Every structure is written in structure tokens, then in C-alpha cells.
Amino acid sequence: MAEAPPIIAVERLVKTYGAADTAVRALREVSFTVRAGEFVAVMGASGSGKSTLLNILGCLDRPTSGLYRLEGRDVPAESRCNLARLRLRTLGFVFQNFQLLPRLTAQENVELPLHYVKGVSSGQRRKRAQEALARMELSDKLQRRPTQLSGGQQQRVAIARALVNSPRVLLADEPTGNLDTRTGLEILTLLQRLNRDGLTVVLITHELDVAACATRRLLLRDGHLIGDAVQTALDARTQLAALPREDEAPVKA
Amino acid sequence: MIAPLRLAFQALAANKLRSALTMLGNIIGVTCVVALVNIGFSGRAMIQRDLSSIGMNLIFVTPRYDPDAENPMQRWRPLENDDVKAIQYHCPSVAQLSPCVSWGGKMTNGNRHIDCQVAGVWPDFLRLRNYKVASGAEFTSADVHGTAKVCLLGKTVADELFGGLSPLGQLIRISGRPFVVLGVLEPKGSLLGGQDQDKVVLAPCSTVQLYLRGWRYVEVVFITARVRDEIPKMKDEVRAAIRHSHKLAANKKDDIEVQDLGEMAAMVDKVIFSATALLSAIAFISLLVGGIGIMNIMLVSVTERTREIGLRLAIGAGQWDILMQFLIEAVVLSGCGGLAGVAFGAGLSAACSLILKWPVTLSLLSVVIAIAFSAAIGVFFGLYPAWRASRLDPIDALRHE
Secondary structure (H helix, E strand, O other), X not given: OXXXXXXXXXXXXXXXXXXXXXXXXXXXXXXXXXXXXXXXXXXXXXXXXXXXXXXHHOOOOOOOXXXXXXXXXXXXHOOXXXXXXXXXXXXXXXXXXXXXXXXXXXXXXXXXXXXXOOOOOHHHHHHHHHHHHHHOOOHHHOOOOHHHOOHHHHHHHHHHHHHOOOOOEEEEEOOOOOOOHHHHHHHHHHHHHHHHOOOEEEEEEOOHHHHXXXXXXXXXXXXXXXXXXXXXXXXXXXXXXXXXXXXXXXXXX | OXXXXXXXXXXXXXXXXXXXXXXXXHHHHHHHHHHHHHHHHHHHHXXXXXXXXXXXXXXXXXXXXXXXXXXXXXXXXXXXXXXXXXXXXXXXXXXXXXXXXXXXXXXXXXXXXXXXXEEEEOOOHHHHOOOOEEEEOOOOHHHHHOOOOEEEXXXXXXXXXXXXOOOOOOEEEEOOEEEEEEEEEOOOOXXXXXXXXXXXXXXXXXXXXXXXXXXXXXXXXXXXXXXXXXXXXXXXXXXXXXXXXXXXXXXXXXXXXXXXXXXHHXXXXXXXXXXXXXXXXXXXXXXXXXXXXXXXXXXXXHHHOHHHHHHHHHOOOOHHHHHHHHHHHHHHHHHHXXXXXXXXXXXXXXXXXXXXXXXXXXXXXXXXXXXXXXXXHHHXXXXXXXXXXXXXXXXXXXXXX
16 A cells, blocks of 8 residues: 555645634644545544535635645645546545535436536537446335435435546535434445445544444544554454344345 | 537426516517517518509698698698699699599488498599409490489498399489499408408599589598609699689798609508507517516526536536536527517417408518527526636535535
């Protein structure tokens, strides 16, 4: 793993909100690198700056100062237009509350990012969306709307949407926060499988159980990076099998 | 291009009632524009048709009203029989000529009666005004000279007084005076204003002057030229003849009007055109108001869908994509409103043509302009909401509740 090139490199990253005397310093000189193929869990209490970090890593926000290189590109220097292209090509987002559009079917939700890629025909869009949903084992739910799906299914649709453009990095903001333990483990199983297939995953969580499934753990407190440790990941599938029988999940993962 | 359109339709279909109400302004505006323009154009076409049914080479001479004359008695000098004779003898370009003096009265045959106008004319009047005798014979110059109490009945009058029976040779009374019916005219139909051209009785001019009006004046003199090109020359001749007959000094202005149906047609056409243009301009204002309604609803829609915009930005949409999405939605709204308006406007024109019995033709140009203007309104008023949507910060937008 160590010989893989860094895909994310941040150095002395600072983010300050507000004016001088009432300024909130959300990130104070955070530096780390993530190599391709890593599964990183960013931990920290609320207010520790982990959401701010994810927004900056996700090219949704710009740091006040510091360096951020994504695949070697100097992100703070890029135009808004190029940042959108980076989000489209290189990054995939998974949110705590899924963020599916309620009016659209599962398939249409997954097709969404492809609308912003030039030269993709509607046939290719449909095909790629169906492939992505098939990887999430949702081939039988293509035409369902989000309200007709369980929480776990909705999150899997959201992951399919994040994957449909074949990103290099998956950014997940508390992906299991709105799910029960079993469904959460199912989602983690999927993320681990994607990571084994070569996808870099950066996951934000405040739950130790969830962080235990990562191969590396970053710990934030009050905007400082206070811990950075490589660990042996717990296999989510084994944990899933170990769960007591009675809270049977409605859908097999 | 298809996908964004479908997306826009989906978004609008999610709020059907709201979308329909938003379109209302545009629907009403376009309906008015299309209906007004088409009814106006048809009206103009109808007037042209009416005028040619009256006779396009026709010129009529009437006294001129002069409000500036010092003596009130001299403000208006009626035409007399001598003036008609002056035209007859001193204007070589005149092909046909007939004075006209009218009398409105009651025509009776036994217990049947009808109120209508009697026109006192010369035999040439039939040719001048494109009247034809369907049965019987027209009266002659001898009848005019001899003040014969004879008449020709229009179809409507003949039907009213005689039912299905032949009126030829029968006696009718016009305001109590007996007249022999010589013939019945072929029907000509109604004019634009609904005036029935067949509700008419023709009698010799001298007879009407002597027995009905009791004066020696005529109201108007109808003249035709042999060819249209000679009309200006003929007008000059007529003016000179009347000046001579009225013994006008060289420094006096003409005391008659010489009007040309072609000129009148142009004038009426201008009036209808300006009326149509004015009303259409008012209708365009309703389109503007509709545009403001669209802007309002698009602003609401942007606020409602802040989270959707945030998500789209997060998964890779550029500002341009968001701008276009909302702009297309606004244009679809106004464009659909325009299409519906065209349908309603065409329906209204069709209804008008049924009621007024005009041939209303849908002008393609009016349809294209109305839809194009409507879509342009969508672009203009959709731009600001779409711009606001595209400027949203994705992080705030995603957190929006």
C-alpha cells in the first residue's frame, strides 16, 4: 500500500469562518496524504472540523490557506467550472440523508451525474445506471421511487449514483448515520468490497464501530489532527454474520 | 437536448395546478394576440370582398360640408339635377352615371309590409353597383324622364311582400303611393356590417324626387370610369364640371367631395389595421404580466428545490448546467402557455367566423410571432431565477431544509 502514489495530499490546511475577532477556526493546519486504495475513516466529535474537511476534500469549499492536491492538481487554484468537473470525474459523494431526488426513480437518480458528462447518449446512461445498480444488487428496484425503498436500499442507490461515473475517490459523510446496525453493516460491507476492488474511500463518522472497518483512522479535535493510525480493518461481513438473528434485515445485502 | 426538456416537463408536472396557473397569463396574452390579429385580418379581407361586390371602379360625388363658411346657409350646397346633367355632358371619361336620392318608407302589399329604403336612381345604377335583374325588366331612361311610378324589388323585399308569388306587374304602395313592380333583383348577400344589400327598392330618380322626397336635389352621384387608370382624369373632369355648374369663382374651394372606393378601402383598411395593432399591443402587456408570474413561480421553485440544486452541484453539475435547467423550465412554461394560447386563439377566431359568417384564416405569421414572443418572455423572466439558482453555494444548499 505504501508504494501507491498519493491521491489526496493536504498540507497545513486552514479554514476560518467569519471575521477577525469572532472567527471560528474550523481547521488549524491539518496535513496528511491519502494513497490510492486506502479506506480512511475521519473521526471526531461534532464541531471537530470533520465536515469542513470533507467539504474541502470534496471541492465544495475552498480552504482559507494551505495546500490541497487531488490527483496532483492544485485544487484551491482551480476555477469553479473545473471544480465541478473534478467532482464529476474524480469524486463520488455519499450523504447521511441519502439526498435522492424524490420525484425520480432509482434508475433516474443514478443517471443524474451522467447528464453532466458530454457525449453520453440516453441509451448509455441507462445501461451504465443499470450496471451500477446491479453492483448494488438492486436490479429489481430500477423503477422504484425513493419513498418506496427502505433506508438501506436508498443508501445503496446513492452509492450507485456515486459510482456511476467511475470516480477515483468515494467521499462518505456518515453513510450509516441514519441506518440501524444491521443495515449500516450491510453498507459497510459494500464499501469494503468497493475498496478491495481499488476504490479509495474517505469516510466521516463519530462511531467507533464504523471507523473500525477502515484501514486507517484520522482523529480530529477542535480543528487539529491529533491522531493518524493505520489499523487492521474489521470485516463488516463477519460482524454482520455475528449479529443476533432476531433483527432480521428485510433485504439481503 | 431531449433529456433536459423531459426533466423540465417532469418538474412542471410535479406541480400541475401551479404550472397551469402560472401559464395563464401567457395563455390569455397569446389567445388575445392570435384572435385579434386573425379576426382583424379576416375583417380586412371581408371589406375588400365587399368593396369589390359594390364595384371597384366606382366613384361617388357628394356635397362638401364646409364648417368655416360665414353664412350657415352656405356651409353645404346640395347637388341638383343640373349638376348631374353637367357631369353627363361635360365629362367624356365617364362610362356610367347615376344620381341617387333615397327615401325611407313603408312598402305595403295588402296586409304585408316592410320598412326599407327606396333608392331613386337611373338605369345605369344596376351596372354601377353590380345589381342584376333576376326576373322581369329594369326601368328605362324613358321611365326616368316620364317620372313613371315603377320599381325594382330586392330579393328580401320581394319575399317579404309577396311570399313565394311573382310580384311582376303587381302594385305595391310606397308610403301610400302606388308603384308597379317591373322586376326582381338577383340576391347580393350582406355586407360586413350585416347590412342586407337585398333589402332595397329601386325606382326612377325623378319619381322619388317628385312623389316621395318632394325636392330636386340628389344626395350622391355614382360614376364609373371605363378603366381604372382613367379615374384621376375623370375626377378632375367632374370637379371642373361642378365648379362650372355651381359658378364658383377661381379663388373658391371645391364645394363637392369626389371619393374613390379604392381610397375608402385603403382608409378603412388603415383604421382596422391600427385598431388591431392597438388591441394587440394591449394583449402583449398581458404577456408581460404573465412573464412576471413565471419569474415569481420560478423564484419559489428555486427556493423549494435548493437541496436538489445543492445535490446536483455536488455530483458534478456546473453553474451553467443549473442555469440552463431552470431557464429551460421557464421557457417550457411560457412556450406551453404560448401553444395553449394559440389553440384558444384559433378556437376563438373559428367561433367568430361561425357567428359572423366570415371566412377566418389563421395567419401563420401571427402564430409564429406569438409563440416566439412567449418563449422570449420565458427567457427574459426566467433568467434571473435561473441565475440565482446557479449562484447557490452547494454546501448551504445541501443543508437547506
